[in-house]
Amino acid sequence: MGGEGALSHQELLCRLQSLSERAVSRYALPATVTLQLINLSENATYRVDDSATGSKWALRVHREGYHSRTAIASELQWQIALKASGAAITPTPIRGNDGEFIQTVAHEGLPRPRNVVLFAWEEGQEPAATDAAGFETLGEIAARMHAHVRTWQRPPWFERHTWDFETSLGERPHWGGWQDGMGITREALETIGESVRLIERRLGRFGKTPDRFNLIHGDMRLANLLMDRGTIKVIDFDDCGFSWFLYDCATTVSFFEDNPEVPELLEAWVRGYRRVGTLSAEEEAEIDTFVMLRRLLLVAWIGSHSETELAQSMGVAYTQATVPLCERYLSRFGEARRHR
Secondary structure, eight states: OOGGGGSOHHHHHHHHHHHHHHHGGGSSOOTTOEEEEEEESSSEEEEEEETTTTEEEEEEEOOTTTSOHHHHHHHHHHHHHHHHHTSOBOOOEEOOTTSOSEEEEOOTTSSSOEEEEEEEOOOOBOOOTTOHHHHHHHHHHHHHHHHHHHHOOOOTTOOOOBOSHHHHTSSSOTTOOGGGSTTOOHHHHHHHHHHHHHHHHHHHHHOOOTTTEEEEOSOOOGGGEEEETTEEEEOOOTTOEEEEHHHHHHHTTTTOTTSTTHHHHHHHHHHHHHHHSOOOHHHHHTHHHHHHHHHHHHHHHHHHOTTSHHHHHHHHHHHHHHHHHHHHHHHHHOOSOTTO
């Protein structure tokens, strides 16, 4: 890894802060605004405050090399279309002084410029993890978003990642190989590998027809939702792309897939989804496969993003707890281990 890879974590944070302070001058904001880092994951997100008026904004500095400028523009285009249609409440991007949503800002301490987007601040709190009623609402929101996608005419230049088996757990993974997850043991390699092969077979049978595989949010976990006086807002479309609609269901239980309340929450999601859209019994029966796909994709993400606080907080324990989940999945679907 060249360039930024040679920087310490603290050096990178300092330079991103400096770049962000330059970036705000590209917008019609007061010169006295202050910036505070509120999240560092794929991107660095800052809260921008104007103490004189109490106004707030969110400034997102995109990670180097993850999305092209066209891909970022595509994400913003979908968010705007969703909000305009009433399918979902999404953040509002703000144009810079040059009329562009995306600003490309350089810093002498970084090898390449970064793409930056400013959003109006969205009030709200992360919903409670164990709230079945909230998961019913999540299902309804997902169904509305999926219905919107089926009829929305994307711009001809639209470009986003595809999240299928090959780019998740296969030969071309966006987030690195699951085999490089933190604390992978010989036992984990064997059990997870068996699960990966089962997932591949089941997804192959499930198929990728447009009624099942299309543009999705791709990260509808609780941290990317805001509850504001009974209204749920959907934020952080950074992982939106082309995948199975049911992957949006699986992402709602990200990082706590082994909690005992998960089956009840997923059932609540299905109830909510069916209030707005259709979900066949065959599709519902495959939700476990998508939960395992997501879980193993997160094992890979933790391994390839070990510098982030979230990855460090989950770490080896997350990989270790994945093995019994794989055992349960293999046992339930009964296609594996015939050779033992």
